[in-house]
Amino acid sequence: MLFGDEPTGALDSTTSREVLSMLRSMVDGGQTVIMVTHDPVAASYADRVLFLADGRVQDELYSPAAEQVAARMTKLAAVPC
Numbered sequence: 001m002l003f004g005d006e007p008t009g010a011l012d013s014t015t016s017r018e019v020l021s022m023l024r025s026m027v028d029g030g031q032t033v034i035m036v037t038h039d040p041v042a043a044s045y046a047d048r049v050l051f052l053a054d055g056r057v058q059d060e061l062y063s064p065a066a067e068q069v070a071a072r073m074t075k076l077a078a079v080p081c
Helices: 013-028 068-076
Strands: 002-005 033-036 048-053 055-062
Touching: 013 068, 033 068, 048 068, 055 068
Parallel strands: 002 033
Antiparallel strands: 048 055
């Protein structure tokens, strides 16, 4: 199991795509990867995306596009505490 906390956070766009492609290849090869990110593009490489707010799972998407992740993040951020 590989854990990645914002694995592309400080990378340029080319290197980010390379890292995300490498992680995707690992998953396709049977490796489990758990990634924390605020980047909808990075999240779109995942099979499953969980959305957390205040320490609780609020929603999930399967094989989402970056636009779906961004839209869901926007709705989650708009909910008053």
